[in-house]
Amino acid sequence: MRIILLGAPxxxxxxxxxxxxxxxxxxxxxxxxxxxxxxxxxxxxxxxAKTAMERGELAKDELxxxxxxxxxxxxxxxDGYVLDGFPRxxxxxxxxxxxxxxxxxxxxxxxxxxxxxxxxxxRRICSSCGxxxxxxxxxxxxxxxxxxCGGKLVQRDDDNPEVIQERLHVYxxxxxxxxxxxxxxxxxxxxxxxxxxxxxxxxxxxxxxxxLSETESQN
Ligand code: AP5
Ligand code: MG
Numbered sequence: 033m034r035i036i037l038l039g040a041p042x043x044x045x046x047x048x049x050x051x052x053x054x055x056x057x058x059x060x061x062x063x064x065x066x067x068x069x070x071x072x073x074x075x076x077x078x079x080x081a082k083t084a085m086e087r088g089e090l091a092k093d094e095l096x097x098x099x100x101x102x103x104x105x106x107x108x109x110x111d112g113y114v115l116d117g118f119p120r121x122x123x124x125x126x127x128x129x130x131x132x133x134x135x136x137x138x139x140x141x142x143x144x145x146x147x148x149x150x151x152x153x154x155r156r157i158c159s160s161c162g163x164x165x166x167x168x169x170x171x172x173x174x175x176x177x178x179x180x181c182g183g184k185l186v187q188r189d190d191d192n193p194e195v196i197q198e199r200l201h202v203y204x205x206x207x208x209x210x211x212x213x214x215x216x217x218x219x220x221x222x223x224x225x226x227x228x229x230x231x232x233x234x235x236x237x238x239x240x241x242x243x244l245s246e247t248e249s250q251n
Contacts, residue, residue, distance in 0.1 A: 033058075033112040033247060034134050035240065036119070038210060039141035041199040042148040042155070043225045044232060046164050048141060049116040051233045056240065059108045062116040063096050065162055066103065088190055088198030090120055090206065097127050104132055121206045122213055137243045138214040139236055143225035145200050152196050156185040170229070 035058060037045040049060035067085060070078030077099070081091040090096075100118055103109070112134075119125040143151075154167040156176075160183025165172050172178065176185050190199065214220040223235040 033243065034132065034136040035112065035114045036136060036138040036214075037114060037116045037141065038138060038207070038214075039225060040143055040145070040148050040203045041196065042152040043141040043143040044229070045116040045141060047229055048233060048236055049114050050164070051229070052114050052236065052240070055237070056112075058112045058114050060114045060116055061100065061103050061109075061118070063100060063118040063120075064116075066099055067091060067096070070099075085190060086195070088195040089202060093121070093123055093127070096120075097124060097131075100128070101131050119210065122209060125210055125213060135243075135247065136219050137239065138210075138220045139239055140211060140220070140222045141225040141232065142222050147226055148200065149193070149196055152191045153193075155191055156187060158183040159186045160184070 035052065037049055039045050046062060049062065052058060053060045067078070067081045071082050071085065072078070077095055080095060084091045096118060100115070104113060119128055151166065156165045156167065157163065158178035158181060161178060161181045163178050163180050164170070165185060172185060178185060211220065221239045223232060223239070225232055
């Protein structure tokens with residue numbers, strides 16, 4: 033089963049994706065994280081994606097699709113996986129269906145833009161393990177240090193006011209049409225993201241538990 037987490041920048045896709053991995057064991061595949069790794073490693077792919085990411089625009093479809101295709105063929109994705117930040121437009125969604133025809137469940141974490149801006153301004157991430165923090169609601173025990181691995185906490189380059197606005201603009205223009213696309217396919221669920229992390233997760237678990245028991249009864 034494929035779980036697709038849709039949602040605006042800062043809506044909590046990474047946070048909830050990690051919670052899904054911990055509870056259900058499906059690996060989380062974040063195209064944003066994969067692209068940032070390529071940028072840090074200075075690969076040709078990273079070089080191409082860097083400018084788009086700094087501006088808050090989408091990287092080229094072919095690059096991202098190839099990266100996802102490679103990743104989902106790995107062994108740990110055999111029983112299912114969680115996609116965080118992919119697909120981000122209808123062509124990516126259609127290509128994904130061609131690559132892997134597995135059953136899909138789409139969950140949109142819905143959040144108003146004003147809340148997004150507040151959350152992203154307070155976000156910090158671990159530069160070593162990628163753990164996500166927030167200076168308002170998920171504060172590290174020691175300022176600037178990751179609780180999990182001791183790595184240095186940093187602010188993402190694209191978490192500045194201008195780029196956040198551009199990312200929101202791109203989300204509403206290019207990614208939001210996927211809501212209607214998946215609604216028509218009958219696999220769409222919307223969860224209110226403006227609640228505690230635990231409450232949002234409970235809503236997601238209800239959707240996933242229903243989907244998993246349906247899959248079991250079909251087998
Ligand atoms: P990506 O890394 O995917 O960024 P994004 O979509 O903008 O989403 P974020 O990672 O900013 O937010 P999130 O929803 O994961 O929220 P989080 O859990 O961290 O993409 C970056 C760039 O890569 C793109 O702009 C593009 O250039 C490129 N890219 C990626 N995928 C692509 C694709 N498919 N095609 C083309 N280009 C692509 O939470 C945010 C904050 O809120 C954290 O501080 C967290 O602690 C806090 N928080 C979470 N939940 C709650 C809660 N319930 N209450 C209070 N605070 C909360
Ligand atoms: Mg994320």
